[in-house]
Amino acid sequence: MNPAKKAAEMTVRELARYIDQSVLKPEFTVGEIKRYAQEGIDFGCATICINPASLPIVAPMVEGTETGLCVVCDFPFGLATTEAKAMLAEEYCSKWKIEDLDIVANYGRLRSGDLDYVTRDIKAVVDACHKYGTLVKVIIETDFLTPEQIADGTRCAVAAGADFIKSSTGFVTGVPSVGATTEVVAAMMEAGEGKIKVKGSGAIRTREHFLELIDMGIDRMGVGYRSTPVVLGMTAEEARRLA
Template structure:
């Protein structure tokens, strides 16, 4: 489905990177996976080692979870484990999941700024495992907290085209969704062309 619909990427479990790479060969669809998932509480060295191994296995993009507990406690020095993952990714795209459902607005802004400072490419709202996912308020907040060369990914709760378009207008450029086919079918049915204004990531449940 992902290859046929030409989505941006497929996000899979770390153990499935090689399989996804084989199945998507020649399609132009990227293989994404996760590091430090889902709570971000593995040690920095483990996150970096996991990232290196996943890139060697064929992952094009790494969605890492920052250390949520350390961010909540104000330990921003520890949250710089983002930089270790960026270095281990060797130039591959790194998206940093904040898990906004557990953060105050101030903590979300801090997480966004730490992400940009560390050299990552995206800030992302959610893992899909927390009580809440992407919201319009959070997308606006995150977009305002980083410079224009950092992109915003909305994940969790993106179940319809209307939601996707609303979040896109607020500044999101990537969308993690399990309802990818339904969203793209709706887009085609509305007669607006073959591709939506921003690209989706087809995800396994919770990714």
């Protein structure tokens, strides 16, 4: 999106609308899930991004608030069959009020140049989600991709009818995890040609980086529960008092 004003001039509440607060660590207890989800709600984040098993925990918490649900699908590897991905998306969206579903593309196939497969794989999920009004974000795990492959993955997501292209899962191992650099975000924006929204995720940990991406025109960012107060410059308790 093209922001109406500079990010540095925005209120905490306006900045929080760019954030999907990530509450995704597999080792989290129920208490930790509730704690970090509530912090995201108190900040006024766009969504809380959770694993599917957390839906019964977090769905009642966001009800009646300005914060929605974002659920990940086939996360973090994206290696289920196309049919299984679509079945998972149908399962989640048919039973819960989910604003966004973040699916992991088969980025091994993307690196292989099998773009028809990648597009079909994404489209099956898009078709399942859009029946229920759920937006689809496509993660292409950019740390493993060349600039050309990032562009190809973005174009696949556009062709499949997805709503967002997204950089990273935040669970990369084996390579340096740089995530949503300005170069990666710019590459997705350029390849998307305004036909798809852009979500940056991975290594968004400083306020300076966060504000810079907003000023570039990014639409959404995945921010870890520890980093949200850092990028917003305010604690959840302070944000709650201002709401």
